[in-house]
Amino acid sequence: xxxxxxxxxxxxxxxxxxxxxxxxxxxxxxxxFTVVSxxxxxxxxxxxxxxxxxxxxxxxxxxxxxxxxxxxxKATIFGCSSGGQGVLMxxxxxxxxxxxxxxxxxxxxxxxxxxxxGFDFIQTFGKVYGPHLSGRNINPFFASLFVSxxxxxxxxxxxxxxxxxxxxxxxxxxxGTVDVHSYTSEELAKISAxxxxxxxxxxxxxxxxxxxxxxRGGFSYTWMPSAHYPVLTCPEIYADFCKKTIHKxxx
Numbered sequence: 001x002x003x004x005x006x007x008x009x010x011x012x013x014x015x016x017x018x019x020x021x022x023x024x025x026x027x028x029x030x031x032x033f034t035v036v037s038x039x040x041x042x043x044x045x046x047x048x049x050x051x052x053x054x055x056x057x058x059x060x061x062x063x064x065x066x067x068x069x070x071x072x073x074k075a076t077i078f079g080c081s082s083g084g085q086g087v088l089m090x091x092x093x094x095x096x097x098x099x100x101x102x103x104x105x106x107x108x109x110x111x112x113x114x115x116x117x118g119f120d121f122i123q124t125f126g127k128v129y130g131p132h133l134s135g136r137n138i139n140p141f142f143a144s145l146f147v148s149x150x151x152x153x154x155x156x157x158x159x160x161x162x163x164x165x166x167x168x169x170x171x172x173x174x175x176g177t178v179d180v181h182s183y184t185s186e187e188l189a190k191i192s193a194x195x196x197x198x199x200x201x202x203x204x205x206x207x208x209x210x211x212x213x214x215x216r217g218g219f220s221y222t223w224m225p226s227a228h229y230p231v232l233t234c235p236e237i238y239a240d241f242c243k244k245t246i247h248k249x250x251x
Contacts, residue, residue, distance in 0.1 A: 001037045004030025007099070008072040009246070011037035012063055012090075014081035014229070015107070015174055017166040020159045025231035028239035033076075033246075036066060040083070042169045053177040057093065059086030064094045074099040076246050081228065082107045082170075082178045084210075089181065091191035100193035100249045102242055103210065105202060105228055107179035111209035121203055154232065188217030195245045196221035197238075202228050 001019050003026050011022050019026075019037040026035045039045045041054065041062060052058075063086060067075045076099050079087035084106025091101040155163075188194070196214040198207035200223050207223075214221040222241060226233035 001026060003027060003035045004033055006033045008070055008075040009033035009035050010063060010066060010075050010077045011035065012059065012077060012079035012083035012086045013037060013040055014083045015170045016163050017042060017170060018159065018162050020155060022231050025235045025239055028235055029242065032243060034072065036070060038066065042173055051173060054174045055177050056085040056089035056181050060089040060093045063087065063090045064097055067097045076100050076102065078102040078242060080104040082174055085178055085181060088183060091194060092187045095190050095192060100246065101191055102195050102245055104197045104230060105199060105206045105210050108182060108209040108213055109179045110182040111212050112205045114205065121205065183213055185216050193249050194219045197224050197230065197241065199224050199226040199228055199230060201226060
């Protein structure tokens with residue numbers, strides 16, 4: 001997906017691995033930027049010929065390849081959840097390609113060493129509330145993190161069928177490798193500019209991990225009136241935040 005004209009803005013999708021979830025947000029950004037997004041490897045229209053466990057380094061290589069292919073100079077990159085891991089690692093590994101990094105609640109499982117949180121929380125939520133959601137066209141995974149906006153209600157059957165298949169792929173090839181990198185202050189120092197956002201409706205462990213990482217790097221963080229997916233919960237507000245964040249690094 002490529003929209004608009006202007007400086008390059010690359011969206012790295014989350015573990016749902018389908019850029020359709022970012023279509024409204026991308027359109028809002030396209031009045032000022034050339035917006036590029038894609039289905040991460042193993043998702044929807046990006047099925048690789050060789051399957052392997054996905055790491056932040058692999059996602060960073062993919063993002064770097066896209067930036068080089070666009071040949072537009074340095075890019076702003078945005079990522080949420082496992083996509084947040086991808087853009088953070090891109091900033092660490094390829095700083096020469098990056099103008100600034102924007103992260104919303106990267107999947108930083110190792111930064112929250114508290115029993116019952118992280119994927120334990122999501123699994124427990126599914127066991128407790130899954131039976132109550134049966135027949136309501138709401139996936140328990142999404143209910144635990146989206147809170148108020150669900151793909152099942154927002155997108156067509158074709159998109160939702162892709163998402164369902166993608167989650168199975170994510171569980172097999174992403175879980176346990178894409179979410180375990182914890183960034184040292186030395187790594188974060190390689191990123192010239194980075195801003196975090198966290199959702200005021202998200203289960204506390206996600207914001208906590210990202211705030212601790214932001215502090216470790218000396219980066220700012222901003223609270224959003226959203227859950228784990230501000231691009232769906234409050235796309236206009238989040239697009240405004242991203243634009244203001246990008247503009248402060250201009251000049």
